[in-house]
Amino acid sequence: MRRLTVIVLNKTRLFLAAIVAFFLLEILVLFLRATLLIVYMCIIPQKGIIVIDPGHGGIDGGTTKDGVIEKDINLDIAKKLKVILQQKGYQVVMTREENISLNSLDNSNKSRHRRDLNARVNIINKHNPLLFVSVHVNSNYTNTRATGAIVFYGEKYCESKVLAYCIQRALNSIVVNGVKRVTHDPQPGNYFILNNSNVPGVIIETAFISNVEDRSLLTKDEFRKQLAVGIATGIEKYLNDANKVVAPQLNEGQI
Numbered sequence: 001m002r003r004l005t006v007i008v009l010n011k012t013r014l015f016l017a018a019i020v021a022f023f024l025l026e027i028l029v030l031f032l033r034a035t036l037l038i039v040y041m042c043i044i045p046q047k048g049i050i051v052i053d054p055g056h057g058g059i060d061g062g063t064t065k066d067g068v069i070e071k072d073i074n075l076d077i078a079k080k081l082k083v084i085l086q087q088k089g090y091q092v093v094m095t096r097e098e099n100i101s102l103n104s105l106d107n108s109n110k111s112r113h114r115r116d117l118n119a120r121v122n123i124i125n126k127h128n129p130l131l132f133v134s135v136h137v138n139s140n141y142t143n144t145r146a147t148g149a150i151v152f153y154g155e156k157y158c159e160s161k162v163l164a165y166c167i168q169r170a171l172n173s174i175v176v177n178g179v180k181r182v183t184h185d186p187q188p189g190n191y192f193i194l195n196n197s198n199v200p201g202v203i204i205e206t207a208f209i210s211n212v213e214d215r216s217l218l219t220k221d222e223f224r225k226q227l228a229v230g231i232a233t234g235i236e237k238y239l240n241d242a243n244k245v246v247a248p249q250l251n252e253g254q255i
């Protein structure tokens with residue numbers, strides 16, 4: 001009988017010890033998770049919000065030529081840019097992540113195109129980001145030799161011009177197959193999204209679909225990656241050095 005009591009007591013202790021061990025393990029796991037979260041937040045600080053606007057989408061294909069459709073190129077570059085900026089610690093908001101038009105998000109009685117643009121501006125203003133970039137593809141059928149990237153800025157914020165110069169410089173330095181791309185200066189542009197957003201931002205025309213070489217490049221994943229890296233480099237340059245920029249110049253070393 002005594003022997004039986006000892007065995008039962010031992011089993012009870014064992015059971016209690018298992019419960020205590022289980023809870024201790026749970027506490028340890030929670031502690032480790034909290035520690036990892038703190039380390040993660042310290043290593044990858046959220047530097048602020050950036051809105052990426054892949055131009056067009058859905059019914060609005062943008063400019064097209066020989067099966068190359070602007071809306072698809074814009075979205076792919078934007079997604080690549082999103083990953084790069086997130087890796088750099090920025091919180092990224094996309095105006096669209098799929099092949100959709102945004103006109104249904106705005107219920108004003110304006111045209112479909114204007115409702116689409118309104119929705120993009122509303123997303124930008126709602127998130128109050130550090131800046132926004134609108135990604136597009138250019139075309140010029142009166143001069144099909146025109147190539148290269150051109151960044152447009154509005155007159156509303158002087159910071160937009162600085163941002164445009166920083167991104168333009170980075171895109172001007174892209175080398176493809178050992179050949180430097182044709183370079184441009186950024187240009188002022190009177191565009192709805194630039195005039196109506198409440199933060200600095202630019203429209204980036206990444207290449208000319210009307211030019212046979214540019215069009216071919218736009219279909220290549222590697223080139224779209226180069227464009228995304230260039231845009232991200234320009235954004236970082238602007239955010240890190242904007243306070244030092246007085247008169248933005250295109251030549252490296254002048255910022």
Ligand SMILES: [Zn+2]
Nearest residue numbers: 055062136137
């Ligand atoms: Zn466009």
